[in-house]
Amino acid sequence: MTTDLDRIDRRILAILQVDGRIAAVDLAERIGLSPTTTGERLRRLQKEGYVTGFAARVDPQRVGLGLLVFVEVLLDKTTPDVFDRFAAAIRRAPEVLECHMVAGGFDYLVKTRVADMAAYRRFLGDVLLSLPGVRETRTYAVMEEVKNDGPLPL
Amino acid sequence: MTTDLDRIDRRILAILQVDGRIAAVDLAERIGLSPTTTGERLRRLQKEGYVTGFAARVDPQRVGLGLLVFVEVLLDKTTPDVFDRFAAAIRRAPEVLECHMVAGGFDYLVKTRVADMAAYRRFLGDVLLSLPGVRETRTYAVMEEVKNDGPLPL
């Protein structure tokens, strides 16, 4: 159930992660099948949930979001719904690209993109620190993006 | 130069980040222009580097990569090329989805996806800890993905 994918399916997924808009004709040629069969496989991969959608890669620098920042967040564990309220607020915040609850030294790891330090300062004060239950935050500004959106290994 | 985008361009980018394979006809209808003009704008956005490509979203669970892990890495600052060698090795490692050099308490933040804890243990030993100059690592396993691939706010 977790993996009834054959070699061809995996190659299709690998290629589509790099070039999500490749024509079925070209994809077919690269995997050695006919365009028809390739289309059938792709449609099946979508229907069965392996491919959940397609997205354009937008250059953050070009649209004025030059600063990438990670924030570690610690919450007060007083009331049980603090986590839910925090998660709900994070989902509403457009500056937040990712947020994960982790096991270890802190509670949430937040990935955010903003224009510059001034914008981050505003985000920190207006959004993060104004949320109820936030006890402590640690900010790590990214100086160099070594690897950014690597494909899933298949 | 950083932002000569009008309101329509921003809407196009916002839509394409959510549905990268939308037909120009449908995109045109949503932004209130003709398909031709919409196509011209999209091509311009690609040529000028705002859109750098397209990618399929693949469900990690479905392809057997159920465990998301962040790792903080500290390096020995003995020789000046330690950072370069680390970065080069990371770029070659398929398990690593992201890696950023940060300012603060550690040097690199690594985002990796693996099948399970046993696979992560292998990655940590065979890849990360076997790299020259790695002095310390701190592992944070993700328990819940609150937000995963949020679009850039436009």
Next chain:
DNA sequence: GGGGCTGCCGTAGAAAATCCGGCCAAACAC
């Protein structure tokens, strides 16, 4: 007003995706 420029549009030919029917080989029942 004239000329050039920009952004927009409609049409038409090219390309791509999709639908449909048929082929072939492996699996299976008897």
Next chain:
DNA sequence: GTGTTTGGCCGGATTTTCTACGGCAGCCCC
């Protein structure tokens, strides 16, 4: 062994989508 079924694959026809081209309207500068 033989007939049947099933699943994966393919080619051709239809429909949809993309794209190249020409035209139109507003704007600016001279």
